[in-house]
């Protein structure tokens with residue numbers, strides 16, 4: 001087990017969270033990677049944006065008893081045995097005032113992000129860390145969606161590891177976006193609709209399964225600029241760390257390994273860390289275990305759309321009505337402001353009473369704990385990559401409702417390639433009766449037998465990869481060795 005090994009050396013790695021919004025799907029893997037590396041003896045400096053730090057602190061303060069000590073930073077008190085881990089937490093401004101409302105103003109926020117102000121702030125912060133801390137940092141780990149990482153790494157002579165938190169397939173498609181353009185599957189007035197079969201490492205993929213940004217007509221948005229610039233920059237990285245498992249995506253990984261030092265090091269969970277962690281979560285969570293404990297084994301549908309997906313009020317109402325009509329027991333994570341610009345109640349008053357205790361709605365919960373509960377039978381998911389890996393780990397088949405970004409592509413992996421789930425919706429608006437009948441059929445024993453069998457196999461792959469001679473453990477070793485060669 002990687003995490004029980006003796007520390008091999010002490011050096012410093014600046015793990016840099018540079019995401020403009022507040023996606024848990026990026027921050028959670030960064031947190032877990034930092035813990036993983038720190039538990040092997042590295043000193044970590046963890047950079048986080050001020051507005052994200054503020055959200056974490058506020059969430060903590062709302063649940064903390066007034067008499068308890070200050071919650072500290074997210075790594076405070078983390079130990080391996082009696083040894084504290086050396087993780088230094090540092091907050092950096094993105095240059096915008098804290099009061100700037102970042103939700104639902106992505107294009108505007110990105111405008112600011114792309115005009116260089118964020119670059120200046122990060123350069124300054126990394127510079128201070130490099131010049132001022134002991135030991136001197138050697139490696140910069142940066143989210144692949146941060147488009148100037150290689151420039152900063154070069155400036156301070158740091159080994160640059162780009163951290164990709166989505167599947168290798170999605171990385172591969174963005175990396176080869178020029179081929180999609182050349183073949184008129186992207187950014188062209190007369191888009192082809194036939195399957196795409198010329199991307200190295202991808203047998204075939206339907207245009208509808210591309211990431212949402214590669215299906216849009218307008219390709220000159222700030223989001224597109226960010227993606228294109230980031231994928232130009234990643235070509236200069238010293239390596240790419242990816243939160244996937246080699247055997248899950250073997251063809252794609254093989255091709256990417258030929259193109260660059262590409263290291264699948266997933267799944268990055270807290271599950272296998274034998275650490276004492278004081279603050280188990282970054283966000284305020286509702287405990288649903290009392291309710292779940294009263295439910296029969298394998299009877300509950302867990303519903304969550306992750307930390308970013310949004311709906312219109314009408315679509316949300318239709319979904320809620322479908323869930324109610326299905327007569328299935330459910331636990332639904334409904335984030336505040338799932339409907340943009342909506343600050344009031346999302347569901348009609350009395351929704352929970354109307355389902356007669358058959359369902360519970362919470363704003364956020366400990367998803368990993370929920371998925372491992374014996375009462376959970378299925379996961380109605382937006383197909384966020386972390387959710388997919390967590391579902392596989394807990395052997396919970398998925399009912400897919402992809403919304404945007406990499407989610408349509410992740411859906412293809414779940415439903416078409418691995419056969420561990422089925423579709424709820426194909427992107428078009430759905431009516432409550434269809435939603436109800438799809439949920440009913442998914443929850444019926446018959447339809448889930450095959451999914452359960454397949455998902456058991458995948459769980460074994462994930463377990464094997466974390467063994468002492470598993471591919472993810474070996475890949476982390478290679479990453480460490482290569483970065484060491486760079487320093488010497």
Ligand code: UDP
Nearest residue numbers: 024025306307333364365367384385386387
């Ligand atoms: N999550 C959680 N509690 C919730 C819902 C989600 O802790 O109530 C976590 C989940 O375990 C996962 C992350 O939030 O690690 C969501 O990441 P994902 O990639 O699935 O989706 P994103 O939020 O990036 O769209």
